[in-house]
Amino acid sequence: MKQERYFYILFALIIYLLVGTVCIFHTSIWMDEHYFNLMGENAINMATLAVNSIEITDEELEDLKKISFNELVENKNNKELSNLFTKTEPYKNVKYAYIIRKLEDNNIKYYVKNIDTSFYKLPIGTPLDGIWLLDVIVNEQERRKVIEDPEYYTDKNRYTHLNEQTKILYNKQKSGYFVNNDEWGNQISGMVPIYTKEGQYIGLLGVDIYSEDFYSYRNNIIWISTLLVAIPSLILMVIFSYFHFKYKKEMKDIALRDELTGLYTRAYYQDYAKQQVDKLRRADDRLTVIMADIDDFKAYNDYYGHLKGDEVIKHIGKIFREEIELQNGCPGRYGGEEFIAFIPQIDIEEGTQICESIREKVSSLMLLHETEQESKYLTVSIGICSKMRREGPFVIKDMIEKADKALYRAKREGKNCVRREQ
Template identity: 25%
Template sequence: MSILKRPQIAGQLYFVFISLMGCLIFVFMHRGEFLHYTPSQWVWVYAMLGAAMILNYFTFQLPPEGNLQSMDSSIYLACIFIYGAPFALTIILFNTVAMALYDRKIPVWKHFVNFSIYTLMIAGSALIFQAAGGITGPMVNDKFGAYLAALLVYFLINVFLIGFYYYLLYRGSLYDILKNFMKDTLLVYLSTLILSLVLSVLIVHNGIFGLALFIGLSVMLSYSFKQLFSMYNEAQEKAIKDQRTGLYNHSYFESLLDAEIKKATASNTALSLAMIDIDDFKKYNDQFGHLKGDMLLGFLGSFLKKECKVAEVVASRFGGEEFTILMPGYDEKHAGLFINRLRKKLNDTYFDGVEIFPSGCLSFSAGVATYQVDIHDKSQFVDLADQALYYAKKQGKNIVHVYGSASKKESEIDFTEDVRDIEQQLKLFLYKDVDTFKHSKRVFRYAMDMSEVLGLTNTERRNFVLGALIHDIGKLEIPWGILNKKDKLTPAEWETVKRHVSWGKRIAETNDRFKELVPFIELHHERYDGHGYPHGFKGKQIPKLCRMLTIIDSFDAMTTERPYQKTKTFEEGIAELRLCAGTQFDPELVELFIAYIEQRSLERQEPAAGAEV
């Protein structure tokens, strides 16, 4: 079994350790025995070496990807059983040298590591064989337990050495990794046991002719295994590929993303993801039909596959006209540059009918996100790339946007979209209570100004302003007759009105984007002295910006016309705020708001009456 993966630092140290151990064991057990071989022994060295090389040539693949298996282990086991461990070590030494000279594409260190692993397996197997009472030479029937123990140890050492390497590479559960290796290789090793015993019998009784028969049988078995796994790989290929584009499909992308996130976390390496969307694809479909649209998807699939192969990244079809590119080892900067070069190259690549596109060429919008340690879920990672794609679309298409690279622009886009969405919901008030709609818009404008006065961060500003806009959304649940009643409300009706904060909370919680606004909806009727509703929170138990919203909301309610209360002038409203400072309102925030109102009145020469803001 050979390892063809490129090791990380932990893997490199592990290989150094294995190599040192293999060399020490080889020197200790071999002691230069081949220097004393007779000519007849050398004949068998060459014969067994040739058999090992032939079987090594007929390797076949077993899971996990990159793990190769051959029947050559039966040669080494037969050597242990007939000639002893030093003879088997001679064969593996010469075989390693021959393979290193023959296959120079594989680095020498990989041949050396494989030699060390085989040495440890042979040494462990031989020691157990001896300890279990095994006798070198012709097969002894009543010593079958020794043969079985030798193979078991050979198998377990192989599984542990290779499995531990994959554990260092991918982390996860060592037990699960070893269990999977044992399950995947058990059939092959059972075959190896039988073959090694068959070979021992054939060599003892039939000499070279017996060895030739064995090679023929082993080659056919190896070829059968190779064909079996070739069929398996073909079936798997169909299962993981998108037939229209030739790229990996969505399901395989998710499993690959899982694996790459684990590798990036374990080795602390960069990992980036791009979400790509063909610009104006629907327009192309409508103009030329779905058949031509499918041809365009296939063309783009071939384009991405070719370019991504060169860059050693992986392209997949996410769905519809959306694609993903997973970029192991790419940080934010290099990922953005690669996707942008890809976009420009596509712009210069002709496809029939691209003249109908607004840009007159094939183009895509792309969002790029880079994995961070605080991203604990693959869906969160995909969401960031998808959000970056959304920002790219909003900036005019045929653009690559790296998530977080323009946080101010992202915030502006998000804020504008959120305001639009909330206003769409508030328009329901236009038929039920136009005054509440106007009040919400005025409070929103006050909050915009006060966010500057308070020096809020982008996040605080977004939540405060949107919270002000949506704070009365729960009033949509209040019956029309109560909401528009001209007379004073009865106690029962007033209790119904007070429930609008709870109703509004439930409405906001149905949308993940607005969950952060819940405190503004639920707490804007709490009082500084603890006599508000719904919870009776007091002082700093109420979030600061909710306390400010209470002041803004009350001031606007006092200074604009309401069906069940007298309208106050701005001067009366300011006096009322000061009168209730320390009881209903936070006194410090009251003075900040009053200073803002007075300054604005001076600048705009605001009328004293309750005109609309």
């Protein structure tokens, strides 16, 4: 059941992350589409209003093709367009307003040069095949640069390269909008065909709306959404890691402990003993080995049955475990009704007191043993071996044998007692 619980937590975490990621992705797409559609329609509406507000004659069109950028700033038509966008509240988000016209091949004056590539973001040799017939910088900061420095824009800045979206709208003389990322930044461009008073096709009147603010706003929304997904995910991961670590520890503990008594298995306490041998290197370091055995357990088991015998081993094993672990020792089940323990840094006197405490607590259980002729209750016999490092190296096998001999001496000398190695 525990393993299934961890699986469900992990499964919930994965699903949450997937759903959260998909939601953020679709939210981003929806915001892009919704914003661009809304701003694109606004740009077209503003461009349409400008087309209906400005009249350009054929003669004025020819003049616009010839004048320089500095002359364009003072041009009557350009001022009309500027007044329309810079002095009207609804147009405060507009970045640029302009009329763009495609140049014939024989009228192209400029091409992208090596020094221009970072500005135009185009390959060297690309023709600048479009001209800004009218060009209004609605943005206050950009407009101030032109006022303060008339040379800020050169004649070449009147020319640009028509991107594919612009060419399609231009050739079809059709209104439309698109997201534009050119030398002038990121913007949403809305374009509407414009004609002279006499009906000659001039080009496209375009309105560029800021998109930088939107990207910043969208990124903030995505960042917040990501946090809303990431924080619960992190919490779930911490919870999962905690339970997974706890589960692994429990599984490891189960594998290293005897199922009936909770005492350590032979593999574990042998490894523990080896670690203590490597660890206890000072001359006054000590290691104590204790062996305990339930007196006349075979007769008890035969008389009361194995289930009752298991209960006895479990009760006595619990006492043995608690007493040894209280001394930071390692209690183990040696086999059958025998127990073993390793306790570092206690001498023979302290070890004997621990053994006496175990013996007395087992006796106090008063586990009836009717086949026992002497005490009528179950008891334990205990043997102990303790050694200091200066007396020689710790040889675990020898120490176990000495503790075992002390145990059997306790058996021979009346049981229910503690005996030390000789």
